[in-house]
Amino acid sequence: MKAGKDKVISLHYTLTVDGEKVESSLDRNEPLWVLLGHGQLIPGLEKALEEHEAGESLQVDVAPVDGYGERQDGQIQRVPKKYFQQAAKLKPGMTTVLALKEGGHRVVVVHKVGMSTVDVDLNHPMAGKSLHFDVNIIEVRDGSEEEIKHGHAHPPGAEAH
Numbered sequence: 001m002k003a004g005k006d007k008v009i010s011l012h013y014t015l016t017v018d019g020e021k022v023e024s025s026l027d028r029n030e031p032l033w034v035l036l037g038h039g040q041l042i043p044g045l046e047k048a049l050e051e052h053e054a055g056e057s058l059q060v061d062v063a064p065v066d067g068y069g070e071r072q073d074g075q076i077q078r079v080p081k082k083y084f085q086q087a088a089k090l091k092p093g094m095t096t097v098l099a100l101k102e103g104g105h106r107v108v109v110v111h112k113v114g115m116s117t118v119d120v121d122l123n124h125p126m127a128g129k130s131l132h133f134d135v136n137i138i139e140v141r142d143g144s145e146e147e148i149k150h151g152h153a154h155p156p157g158a159e160a161h
């Protein structure tokens with residue numbers, strides 16, 4: 001079966017940026033399960049998987065525009081320390097999670113740490129980066145009606161929700 005919209009794919013991947021390994025599903029010993037065509041993956045990776053089948057290995061290079069976007073100026077924001085869980089430990093260059101006023105969370109990069117505030121860069125940490133993925137496709141199957149309704153894959157053993 002070929003990968004494409006409304007198919008569920010499971011894969012192992014290793015992401016390398018600037019020659020350094022950033023993350024790998026192999027470290028978690030669990031493949032990534034994705035419902036294709038529902039925005040679960042960055043566009044460049046999703047496109048590269050199309051028409052491929054279980055058992056294939058792919059090397060995928062993704063330009064920033066098809067990844068996490070280009071870096072944008074004017075994305076530095078000054079935030080009171082109380083919005084960070086571990087403000088005392090923050091250092092420039094670190095990635096941390098910011099609780100948003102409107103609810104939810106956002107991954108930000110620490111730009112500068114002041115006395116009572118932290119300047120963060122709201123650009124995604126991977127913005128402006130060219131991404132390299134080593135991918136092994138493990139399984140491709142049809143998405144279930146429920147998965148398509150939810151807009152995500154249900155890995156084996158996932159709890160009902």
Ligand SMILES: [Zn+2]
Nearest residue numbers: 150152154161
């Ligand atoms: Zn679901």
